[in-house]
Amino acid sequence: MLQVSVLKAAPERVKQQLKKKNFKQPELVDRIIGLDDARKKIQAGYDEIQSKINTASKEIGMMMGKGDKAGAEAIKMQVTAWKLELEPLRESMVETEKQLVDTLILLPNLPADEVPEGKTPEENEIVRTGGAIPVLGADAVPHWELATRYNLINFELGNKITGSGFPVYIGKGAKLQRSLIQFFLDFNTAAGYTEYLPPFMVNAESAYATGQLPDKEGQMYHATEDNLYLIPTAEVPVTNVYRDTILKESDFPVKMTAYSPCFRREAGSYGKEVRGLNRVHQFEKVEIIQIVHPEKSYEVLEEMVVHVEKLLQRLELPYRILRLCGGDMGFASAITYDFEVYSAAQQRWLEVSSVSNFESFQSNRLKCRFKGADGKTQLVHTLNGSALALPRIVACLLENNQTESGIVLPKVLQGYFGGAGI
RNA sequence: GGUGAGGUGGAUGAGCGGCUGAAAUCAGUAGUUUGCUAAACUGCCGUACGGGUUAAACUGUACCGCGGGUUCGAAUCCCGCCCUCACCGCCA
Known part of the structure; x- marks a missing residue:
């Protein structure tokens, strides 16, 4: 607000x-x-x-x-x-x-000066790209076929147990999830982020404070009996740690990271957009959040972008960083960088992270302020980003690293995974 | 699920119709003092929306979980809701 x-x-x-x-x-x-x-x-x-x-x-x-x-x-x-x-x-x-x-409450956040003009995703600005796009053999297949071939993920089983968009990870598929989560959290905490394991359900007050309510009510699963919402991202519970607080300047920067499953109803999607892991109702994600002095937020934004970029480099995935145009940005964001990785078998870019500066838009509702050197209270700036969302990372890892003899995992994961590949 | 207790400022906690925006203590902060570590003493120390000022000072209103009510007047009395804690039951 x-x-x-x-x-x-x-x-x-x-x-x-x-x-x-x-x-x-x-x-x-x-x-x-x-x-x-x-x-x-x-x-x-x-x-x-x-x-x-x-x-x-x-x-x-x-x-x-x-x-x-x-x-x-x-x-x-x-x-x-x-x-x-x-x-x-x-x-x-x-x-x-x-x-x-x-x-x-109807007004979205104001875009920063460097946000490009534009209305559609085509008008997003490519800031930079990294990593090499692999050349796959003629027999290369998309990740959902690989997942079945190696019995890593069972989508039909999810249909039976819950419904579409709730994949079941099995064996090495499950362990790959755990390895990624562990790697991300280790990497984030090494960079000074404090790890949180938050509640996966929140009350209406929390959902309102971070802006999920009332704007995106339909996006969240709602347990009406208890009036609690399943979190669509760890951003909601973790940012609410600082709801109704007044910080001191010496508290800055507040850096938090959290793993959580994310639940999204994702109404209105269809076709190959939702095939396999491209879009699901429940997925795993590790989030990073910072609460900072208003004068520092753009510096911190760059730092966070570089941080996420390093993760992708460690995973040895081809990626590109986009600066979203005004029309494609989220409601609460002043500036957003999207990170996409290239899915070599589907031959398309998939979004795996989104790093945003909300400036004081979120803190205004959150009532998170700080007392400055002049003794006046003013709103803090909040930023967050995914570091990282798992499903599409997994999709790319499987597709891009497929060989006739199996899937080769990047070095950084091998220790966590307990093996060189699948 | 049952029974009981309770929600007051950063924390502990007093107040139980007007003298209370709220004692006291702790934490925080500025300073004084003693040779350091440390201690003692003194001042300051809630938030929001207004007025006022170059900026202050000063000043009006609201806020003691939330929403209503009684009253000239409510943190204090009444009603509803939410939440927390304790014990019992059930259970990972």
Whole structure:
């Protein structure tokens, strides 16, 4: 959620920025400013009357103490009259405030200056690429066939137990998952991230604070009996560690990493987009999160991008880093870098990580602030990224490293896996 | 699932209709002092939205889990909800 003060400081510039994000109702900016002004005016009137009532009530107390019953009664009459004036003001204040928040919540975060213009994924900017795209033999097959051939993943079994999009990992397939998780967590903690193992379900308050509610309600599985949501990413529980807190500058940077399964309903997908591991309802992911001083967030963003890049290099996978264009970015993000790895058998790029700076958009709802050197509290900046999401990494590892005699794993995984390949 | 207790500022915890935005202690912070380590003493130390100021000072309102109610006046009384803890039952 944006701060009203940001809109007020430069409404026209905000509208321009919203346009870049492909937001269709820039007029809401003026509406919000109007509502805020109205709210202030109403509150000023309300406060004034309330102040008179408070003063009068104290007088009554003193008169009663002195035994001046008649005097007290006279003031009581006056207070009753004021209270009648107060009621409509209170109603319109609550109503205006509700409208203000309801409208403000519709505005996406503003894109950073370096975010490219554009509306579709085709307009994303390729920042750099790395690794070599392997040349596969004519008999190369996609990962879902390899998974079956070596009995690593059973998709049909998942259908039986739960439903489509819930793959069952078996034997070496399961161990590969565990190896990757272990490797990622080790790599992240070595870089100074503190490991968390968070709850995999969250309450509505937490889901709201990180922005999953109300925007993406349909995306999450909801256990209605207990009103809890299955997390779509570890970002939700882990970022909420710092909900309603005021940090000191010396607490920066807060660096957290967490493994979790992620649950996503992913309505509306179809065809080869969802084949095999390309898109599933439950998958494993290791997330990195930082909470930092606002002046440092872009520096930290670069650091996180390099960190994720190193992971891909260690895995020896061909990758590319995209800077998303305004129209393709997420609602809460000020800038996002997507990481894609090349799936050699499917001959397409698959997204495996997304690193974003939310600036103060998330911390505003999260109420995560810090007290600066000047003694003023202000909002922190939050950033997060996947490091990494497993399914598509597994897809590429299988496809790109397939040989006639089996699948060769990158060196970095061999120790974790307990073998050179499958 | 049953029974009981309770939710107060960063923490512990007092207050149980007006003198309480809230004692005290601890932590934090600024300073004084003693030769260091350390201790003692003194001041400061909640958040949000307003007014005010170059900036402060100062000042209005709200907030003692959340939402209602009673009252001239509520942290304090009443109702509903949420949550936590303890014991019992069940269970990994």
